[in-house]
């Protein structure tokens with residue numbers, strides 16, 4: 225562990241922000257204030273964070289239907305992102321996209337995506353900037369275990385491999401695609417192994433452990449920046465809640481849901497590691513906790529009190545202004 | 549009267565047909581749910597919208613086939629199975645996902661009969677959910693049936709109520725060509741009379757929902773109910789409206805529309821698809837071609853505007869044709885001179 229204290233505090237902040245935000249969204253959904261289905265990222269905080277701390281604003285990510293965590297980890301504006309989830313006029317996408325389509329191009333967040341697997345080629349497209357313009361950049365696609373079975377994902381890996389593009393395929397293996405387990409849906413069961421077949425270095429790591437993810441993400445990102453091509457990282461983690469809020473999860477046992485909170489909490493694992501190594505005082509982290517809880521509450525209140533888009537905006541944003 | 553929901557009617561049609569013919573099976577994502585989840589044995593979901601509930605319990609893994617998320621393989625395998633003598637029902641969870649797998653539908657399944665010189669049939673039903681209205685956003689709310697209807701070889705069905713949903717699905721399963729069966733997500737909970745037996749509602753036969761003399765309104769899918777909700781407004785204004793539900797778009801019951809327009813002299817179509825090259829514009833063009841001399845006013849097609857379906861609930865409400873727009877268009881046509 226050679227990370228600076230600042231970097232560690234930054235990582236903790238991003239992970240904890242995701243946790244607090246998603247718990248708050250869960251409450252809001254239960255209260256009926258959220259205008260659409262939401263898919264929570266809780267349990268997978270270390271993956272988005274472990275990858276995104278190795279990226280700059282010039283680097284890109286493409287995300288999934290479970291995209292709130294990726295947005296936060298990529299340092300999207302929390303208030304504007306919250307407004308988008310509430311479909312407000314001042315949201316990142318002016319209320320047109322909502323939870324499943326949040327994008328923040330200003331920080332290289334190329335969008336959550338409601339078409340499973342569709343984000344993989346988009347990340348490969350961003351990676352083309354290295355080849356075409358010689359830009360030194362990395363582009364990461366977050367891909368679920370379920371999404372890993374899409375043709376678009378296989379084609380993307382192959383394309384990135386043959387063109388040696390600076391793409392990272394981050395597989396978030398949380399064991400489920402909706403209500404179907406990985407033991408059923410993934411032939412061979414080895415997502416990292418499949419990626420390796422495309423001729424790229426591939427890793428399989430504990431996705432509940434920030435340090436495990438960050439270490440290989442750093443290595444893969446460096447390799448990509450050197451122009452040596454793509455890598456794949458399969459991160460094994462747990463989805464704490466249902467596929468979407470409201471999923472009764474008949475297919476999971478009580479014991480499973482209890483043990484994952486005890487044994488696979490990325491925040492507890494992080495705290496233990498930094499405290500055991502004497503890197504950060506407990507109190508520093510507690511201060512962050514308090515600050516974040518205020519920040520999130522404020523963002524949600526502000527979003528709920530901000531206006532929906534004007535109805536005249538329905539037909540704007542379809543084409544470039546004045547061109548149609 | 550036996551009251552069932554649109555959702556229950558769809559499930560019942562599949563159950564009856566699967567009992568009748570062992571070659572009928574269903575394939576799709578999470579259609580039982582719970583496969584590969586440790587020791588879990590039963591049906592976890594019956595689809596995210598519960599549209600396949602109970603099938604697993606009766607027919608099991610042999611004929612209720614959960615799949616990985618791989619629409620190209622699902623649609624292609626279903627097309628191949630149909631060409632090989634099985635009668636698949638393939639579920640495309642949201643019609644918006646057709647973009648992932650359309651080759652297998654429109655270059656493969658839809659063309660087998662023609663390009664293989666009638667050597668075999670492709671008795672394939674693709675059940676898929678369409679429509680706006682419940683906050684699903686730009687990639688889960690579209691109604692691409694006009695695109696489907698554009699493809700020779702594909703049949704396209706758009707049930708607007710539980711009775712038709714059951715009868716049309718039974719006919720679609722018994723049909724020997726590929727059928728895109730478009731279920732509207734806003735209608736899943738709608739209740740109506742659904743008889744117990746395995747009755748057919750024929751493809752290509754429209755239905756007069758309400759008789760009238762002043763104007764013909766052809767409404768598609770969810771728009772049928774929205775138009776029916778306008779009836780008291782029309783009556784207040786003393787306008788006698790004839791409402792037609794075509795029920796299937798391909799094949800399309802042209803005669804029922806021509807006969808009606810010959811009587812009323814006016815045509816309004818209410819269609820949820822994008823306006824450019826919408827199915828409604830095709831109906832209007834056929835009417836202009838065939839019964840022009842009966843028309844007392846130009847034809848009109850009401851659709852959403854030329855934009856994706858927005859996430860914001862107020863924008864989504866403004867997106868869909870509603871009572872005000874329907875009444876305004878009706879006024880315009882009936883006052884036209």
Ligand SMILES: Cc1ncc(C[n+]2csc(CCOP(=O)(O)OP(=O)(O)O)c2C)c(N)n1
Nearest residue numbers: 290338339340368369370371400401402645
């Ligand atoms: C092309 C496509 N097929 C199916 C769906 C429906 N769907 C949404 S999320 C999902 C499961 C995704 O599983 P996974 O990739 O493991 O991501 P996770 O939900 O576990 O984050 C499915 C089947 C979709 N949105 N798009």
Ligand SMILES: [Mg+2]
Nearest residue numbers: 368369400401
């Ligand atoms: Mg998953």
